[in-house]
Amino acid sequence: MTNTDSAIIEKINKLKKEKNAIIVAHYYQLGETQDIADFVGDALGMTRFAADSDAEVIIVGGVTCMAETIKLACPEKTVILPDLNAGCTLSNMISLKRLPTRKEQYPNATVVCYINTTPEVKTEVDICYSEDEAVDIVKELPADQEIMFIPDQYMGDFVATRTGRELILWPGYCSPIVKIRAEDVKARKEEHPDAKVVAHIECIPQVKLLADLVTSTNGMVQFAEETDAKEIIVATEVGIIHYLQKENPDKTFIAASELGECATMKLVNLETILWSLENMNPVIEIPEDIRVKAKPVVDAMLARTGG
Numbered sequence: 001m002t003n004t005d006s007a008i009i010e011k012i013n014k015l016k017k018e019k020n021a022i023i024v025a026h027y028y029q030l031g032e033t034q035d036i037a038d039f040v041g042d043a044l045g046m047t048r049f050a051a052d053s054d055a056e057v058i059i060v061g062g063v064t065c066m067a068e069t070i071k072l073a074c075p076e077k078t079v080i081l082p083d084l085n086a087g088c089t090l091s092n093m094i095s096l097k098r099l100p101t102r103k104e105q106y107p108n109a110t111v112v113c114y115i116n117t118t119p120e121v122k123t124e125v126d127i128c129y130s131e132d133e134a135v136d137i138v139k140e141l142p143a144d145q146e147i148m149f150i151p152d153q154y155m156g157d158f159v160a161t162r163t164g165r166e167l168i169l170w171p172g173y174c175s176p177i178v179k180i181r182a183e184d185v186k187a188r189k190e191e192h193p194d195a196k197v198v199a200h201i202e203c204i205p206q207v208k209l210l211a212d213l214v215t216s217t218n219g220m221v222q223f224a225e226e227t228d229a230k231e232i233i234v235a236t237e238v239g240i241i242h243y244l245q246k247e248n249p250d251k252t253f254i255a256a257s258e259l260g261e262c263a264t265m266k267l268v269n270l271e272t273i274l275w276s277l278e279n280m281n282p283v284i285e286i287p288e289d290i291r292v293k294a295k296p297v298v299d300a301m302l303a304r305t306g307g
C-alpha cells in the first residue's frame with residue numbers, strides 16, 4: 001500500500017464516521033475496495049447488510065443494478081454509487097422494451113428474475129431470486145407451471161438441467177464470465193494437475209463440464225474453506241480471487257482466465273469512494289411509480305432468504 005492510499009483510507013474512515021456511512025462491496029470488487037468495506041459478499045448479501053445496518057449512508061462497491069436493489073430495499077437511506085458508469089452488461093441485456101413482448105408470447109408463464117436487473121424490469125416480474133436460490137426457486141414452483149427464467153441463458157440452462165424443467169430462457173449473459181473458455185480451464189489444469197476446478201453458474205456449459213463443482217459465489221467461498229485441495233482453479237470474475245486468498249492463506253487460488261474481469265465494477269476504487277463521501281454524490285434515485293411496483297419482489301426475496 002502506498003502512502004497516498006493510506007492517506008485516502010484515513011480520510012474515508014473519518015468521513016464514514018462523520019456521515020454515519022458504511023461501504024458494502026461485491027466479491028468481484030478491486031482488492032483495495034474489499035479491504036476497506038464493512039461487508040463483502042454477493043448482491044443479496046450486500047442488500048441485506050445495508051438494509052439491516054443502522055447507517056444512514058450506504059456506499060456501494062458494485063454496479064448500478066446492485067445499488068438500485070439496495071435503494072429498493074431501504075429507500076429511507078442515502079445510497080451512493082461512486083461512479084454511475086459502473087453498469088452491468090447482464091442487466092443491460094434485458095429492457096422494458098423487449099420484456100412485455102416476450103411475456104405476450106407466454107401469457108401464462110411465471111417470470112423469475114435475477115437480482116442483477118434494473119428496477120424497471122423488476123416491475124414486470126413475479127419473483128426476484130439471488131444466485132444461491134436459482135435452482136430451488138424453480139424446483140419449488142408447481143411442476144406444470146410455465147417458467148420464464150431471466151436474464152442469464154447459461155444460468156438458466158444449468159437450472160433447467162438440475163431441475164429437469166423446461167425453462168423459457170432469455171438470451172442474456174455476463175460478458176466477463178463468458179470470456180472464460182474451456183481451453184483456459186484445460187490449460188490451467190495442465191499447469192496445476194492436482195487442482196480442483198470450481199465454476200460459476202453463469203459460465204458457459206463447456207466450462208461447467210470441466211468443473212468439480214458448479215455453484216454461486218457464496219458456494220465458491222464455502223468450497224474454498226472446506227476442500228482439502230491446496231490449489232483451486234476458479235472460473236468466475238477474477239476479483240473473487242482476492243477474497244478467497246485472503247480468507248484461505250494456506251491455499252492457492254488460480255483464475256481460470258484473466259479475461260474474466262468486470263471492468264465497470266472496477267470503476268469503484270479508493271479515489272472514487274473518497275470523492276463520493278466528500279460530495280455525497282452520485283446518489284441513487286428511483287422514480288416513485290417504479291419503486292412502488294419493484295419493491296415487493298425485492299422485499300419478498302429478503303424475507304424468503306432469511307431477512
Ligand code: SF4
Pocket residue numbers: 028063087088089090091116174175176177237262265
Ligand atoms: S460480473 Fe457480470 S453480472 Fe456481475 S456486474 Fe459484471 S457484468 Fe454484471
